[in-house]
Amino acid sequence: MKKLLIVFVCSLFLFGCGSKKTSKTTPTPVPRTFELQEADKPEITLSSRDDGHMLYLKISKIPSFVASIEYELLYNASESGMEIEKGLGDTLKVEGTSLSRDLLLGTESCTSGCKYKYDEGITGGTLNITLVTKDNQVAPIQKSFTLKKDSKTKKFLVTLTDALSPTDTTE
Numbered sequence: 813m814k815k816l817l818i819v820f821v822c823s824l825f826l827f828g829c830g831s832k833k834t835s836k837t838t839p840t841p842v843p844r845t846f847e848l849q850e851a852d853k854p855e856i857t858l859s860s861r862d863d864g865h866m867l868y869l870k871i872s873k874i875p876s877f878v879a880s881i882e883y884e885l886l887y888n889a890s891e892s893g894m895e896i897e898k899g900l901g902d903t904l905k906v907e908g909t910s911l912s913r914d915l916l917l918g919t920e921s922c923t924s925g926c927k928y929k930y931d932e933g934i935t936g937g938t939l940n941i942t943l944v945t946k947d948n949q950v951a952p953i954q955k956s957f958t959l960k961k962d963s964k965t966k967k968f969l970v971t972l973t974d975a976l977s978p979t980d981t982t983e
Contacts, residue, residue: 848943848951854878856972858939858957864968865917865930867959871941872910880905882942885915887959890933898931901940934959938975 857870871881884901904911918930936958943951954975961968 844949846949846951848953853953854943856939856941856953856955858955858970858972860959860968860970862967864934864959864961865928867915867917867970868912869915869939870910870912874906874909874911875943876909877945878906878943879946880944881911882940882944883913884940885937886940887917887931887934887937889917889931891931895933899937939972 852875854874855870855872857868857872859868859870860866861868867885869883869885874881880903882901882903884899886897886899888895889898890896898917900915902913904913916928917934918928921927921929936956939955939957941953941955943953945951956973956975958971959968960971
């Protein structure tokens with residue numbers, strides 16, 4: 813009986829009086845969004861390779877307070893008779909006042925020589941750019957683009973416009 817009492821007291825001591833584990837999670841800081849002044853807005857151009865399978869993104873006149881730029885290109889493509897939303901994006905470190913990126917509209921496999929599968933039926937989409945400052949503040953920019961084959965030259969042309977904000981209306 814004594815042994816049972818000693819085992820009970822020891823187990824109570826070990827399990828009941830032990831240190832309690834408390835979770836100390838540090839909240840992830842949420843970046844603060846700010847609106848760019850007109851003078852601080854970079855120039856953004858989007859052009860197409862003649863066959864329309866590659867877009868060329870160029871961002872110039874990047875303000876000095878920008879540390880990195882995130883981009884996301886969203887578009888609809890036709891595949892097996894169905895329309896599918898596709899996209900691509902990346903985060904680029906800013907090391908100057910301009911940067912550029914080639915954007916393949918499709919997939920690339922270079923395991924044994926490069927092979928490409930191009931997306932078809934693309935007529936346009938959205939380009940989302942987020943400027944991230946050195947203080948981790950963000951300024952979003954949204955553009956719409958159209959991709960259209962010129963009937964005379966048979967080359968693809970891109971038109972880039974400001975996307976409508978939720979407060980904008982069209983009549």
